[in-house]
Amino acid sequence: xxxxxxxxxxxxxxxLHEIGQPRPRSDSPGHVTGKTxxxxxxxxxxxxxLKMVRSPHHHARIRSIDISEAEMHPGVVKxxxxxxxxxxxYTILILIQIGPEDETVLADGKVRWKGEAVVAVLAETERAAxxxxxxxxxxxxxxxxxxxxxEALKPGAPVVNEYHGRNYYLYDSGECxxxxxxxxxxxxxxxxxxxxxxYQSSPIEHxxxxxxxxxxxxxxxxxxxxxxxxxxxxxxxDNASIILxxxxxxxxxxxxxxxxxxxxxxxVIVEPIAxxxxxxxxxxxxxxxxxxxxxxxxxPRAAEKVVIKDGVMKDGRIVARKVTGYTDAGAYxxxxxYGAQKGAGHYPGPYTIPNVWxxxxxxxxxxxxxSAMRGFGVxxxxxxxxxxxDKLARLIGMDPLEFRFINAYRDGDxxxxxxxxxxxxxxxxxQEASRAANWPVAEKFMAMSSYAKGA
Amino acid sequence: MxxxxxxxxxxxxxxxxxxxxxxxxxNALRDKIGDTSPKGGCHxxxxxxxxxxxxxxxxxxxxxxxxxxxxxxxTTTSGLSQDGVLHPLQRAFLDAFATQCGFCTPGMIMAAKxxxxxxxxxxxxxxxxxxxxxxxxxxxxxPIIQAVLTAARSNSQNAA
Numbered sequence: 001x002x003x004x005x006x007x008x009x010x011x012x013x014x015x016l017h018e019i020g021q022p023r024p025r026s027d028s029p030g031h032v033t034g035k036t037x038x039x040x041x042x043x044x045x046x047x048x049x050l051k052m053v054r055s056p057h058h059h060a061r062i063r064s065i066d067i068s069e070a071e072m073h074p075g076v077v078k079x080x081x082x083x084x085x086x087x088x089x090y091t092i093l094i095l096i097q098i099g100p101e102d103e104t105v106l107a108d109g110k111v112r113w114k115g116e117a118v119v120a121v122l123a124e125t126e127r128a129a130x131x132x133x134x135x136x137x138x139x140x141x142x143x144x145x146x147x148x149x150x151e152a153l154k155p156g157a158p159v160v161n162e163y164h165g166r167n168y169y170l171y172d173s174g175e176c177x178x179x180x181x182x183x184x185x186x187x188x189x190x191x192x193x194x195x196x197x198x199y200q201s202s203p204i205e206h207x208x209x210x211x212x213x214x215x216x217x218x219x220x221x222x223x224x225x226x227x228x229x230x231x232x233x234x235x236x237x238d239n240a241s242i243i244l245x246x247x248x249x250x251x252x253x254x255x256x257x258x259x260x261x262x263x264x265x266x267x268v269i270v271e272p273i274a275x276x277x278x279x280x281x282x283x284x285x286x287x288x289x290x291x292x293x294x295x296x297x298x299x300p301r302a303a304e305k306v307v308i309k310d311g312v313m314k315d316g317r318i319v320a321r322k323v324t325g326y327t328d329a330g331a332y333x334x335x336x337x338y339g340a341q342k343g344a345g346h347y348p349g350p351y352t353i354p355n356v357w358x359x360x361x362x363x364x365x366x367x368x369x370x371s372a373m374r375g376f377g378v379x380x381x382x383x384x385x386x387x388x389x390d391k392l393a394r395l396i397g398m399d400p401l402e403f404r405f406i407n408a409y410r411d412g413d414x415x416x417x418x419x420x421x422x423x424x425x426x427x428x429x430x431q432e433a434s435r436a437a438n439w440p441v442a443e444k445f446m447a448m449s450s451y452a453k454g455a
Numbered sequence: 456m457x458x459x460x461x462x463x464x465x466x467x468x469x470x471x472x473x474x475x476x477x478x479x480x481x482n483a484l485r486d487k488i489g490d491t492s493p494k495g496g497c498h499x500x501x502x503x504x505x506x507x508x509x510x511x512x513x514x515x516x517x518x519x520x521x522x523x524x525x526x527x528x529x530t531t532t533s534g535l536s537q538d539g540v541l542h543p544l545q546r547a548f549l550d551a552f553a554t555q556c557g558f559c560t561p562g563m564i565m566a567a568k569x570x571x572x573x574x575x576x577x578x579x580x581x582x583x584x585x586x587x588x589x590x591x592x593x594x595x596x597x598p599i600i601q602a603v604l605t606a607a608r609s610n611s612q613n614a615a
Contacts, residue, residue: 024549031557032545032564034492034533041491125475209496209504209558209592259494259558260592291497 044284051129053119055111058145075128082108086245102163112331145366169362177344179358181416187320187355191311199384203300210259213288263372299371325360330369342377356416466534483521492533503589506562532561551602555593
């Protein structure tokens with residue numbers, strides 16, 4: 001590996017002797033010998049298996065739940081419904097004051113997406129848990145559902161989530177996150193060309209090879225050890241504490257080894273109900289998603305829709321950018337209000353544009369709740385922005401890389417959300433990319449600098 | 456439910472267990488015998504994380520009933536290193552940065568071992584074909600392929 005220090009030679013005085021050198025991974029010896037302990041590699045005597053009864057409907061009222069036949073099934077030890085959960089309505093980000101609590105651990109009176117957890121069955125074997133789950137009778141009154149963000153935002157659309165009372169997240173800034181910088185309409189009026197395009201993406205499943213799950217062992221002193229593959233240890237511990245109304249010092253979380261996460265294991269879904277099961281039965285509990293559950297039930301990356309309108313001059317300067325972004329949270333918030341907010345800050349891209357207007361909406365639909373995944377809130381936006389950049393370059397007959405040099409942000413430039421640019425390296429990256437990809441640009445661009453004045 | 460006796464060797468050691476009918480070899484190895492090196496990623500024979508070697512052949516332990524393994528010789532990744540010395544494949548995976556989350560690694564090593572046992576000097580295509588039943592969701596396939604080719608070269612050097 002080559003480490004090129006010349007770009008910021010006068011900025012960086014630190015010794016980079018570790019960077020650029022291969023170092024063995026500390027976890028590799030465990031991986032190649034099969035000794036690495038993943039959560040499911042723990043086995044406890046008398047461990048129970050938890051299987052979830054899930055909603056077959058996208059949106060329905062629950063008229064009644066009958067567990068009498070399932071309770072009689074051989075091997076069944078405990079069946080849990082909403083009334084068993086001490087604090088059944090929660091939201092993950094309440095820990096950082098982003099409410100309202102809008103999601104049920106076990107459905108209470110209503111289901112809002114196909115696959116929602118309704119009843120938890122704990123049994124001696126996986127097979128008994130499966131068989132008993134099939135004997136739980138839930139009487140549903142199916143309600144109209146909405147799957148499209150624009151449909152959801154129309155007046156008269158079915159209300160997906162009563163805890164919000166409307167099909168979008170209400171920020172302190174109103175119905176969307178907003179960025180206002182300069183005068184975008186004046187920018188469009190003075191532009192040589194205006195281009196408006198719409199970009200859309202579908203939900204994306206992380207598909208880790210190790211499915212989501214946990215194993216909980218009661219320690220006999222009213223404390224519980226939870227072996228989990230969560231990617232969000234302390235978020236999970238604190239939310240479990242809230243949901244179970246149990247002080248955190250009674251919960252011991254053991255994790256750190258994750259068989260693939262990609263953001264798909266940051267929600268708090270399996271741990272609280274498994275701990276509750278262990279508490280109420282006094283026995284170890286294993287709750288591990290099947291492959292089908294991993295693909296269908298775990299949060300995907302949100303579907304997004306991005307409308308970008310740009311005003312551009314013939315000389316290559318972008319003079320105005322208006323973006324409306326929609327993030328499909330599915331039925332519950334989880335991390336999506338944060339994702340949509342991140343998009344608002346990100347949408348100008350790494351470009352300096354004098355007039356910017358951004359609205360990003362976090363929309364509720366009757367789809368699987370979406371959440372974190374690798375740069376959620378910005379990844380789809382980056383796709384849209386960079387495709388838009390290519391289209392703009394084509395529109396004015398300019399090389400797409402040179403077009404980006406003209407608009408690249410540089411140290412000292414004010415970003416649209418009013419953070420001054422610091423430590424920019426886009427120009428240097430593009431110079432290196434120009435060489436590596438053998439995509440030459442004019443000499444004046446190769447002489448530019450992100451931070452040197454006048455260059 | 457009546458239990459079924461099953462007896463086989465695991466990494467050279469005699470093992471005997473009473474299992475429920477229908478128990479997969481994967482569950483028998485992990486839950487009964489305590490060898491957790493084979494992983495359950497899909498339990499439907501698509502990911503390859505549960506791969507083990509039965510009588511010299513690569514098998515998916517999640518689709519193999521334990522009761523069909525009576526008298527078999529079973530090898531798993533946990534049994535490859537001898538006296539604390541890594542098997543050449545394990546060494547090559549380590550050196551080539553061929554592990555990321557590590558969940559697919561034991562299955563990959565099993566598939567690679569069967570390849571090298573049958574084809575000591577494989578082509579790159581042979582390696583790709585041999586690993587085609589094993590999913591690495593971290594998508595670190597290239598270092599894995601390189602690790603197998605490196606292990607094959609080190610084997611042939613040792614033999615020479």
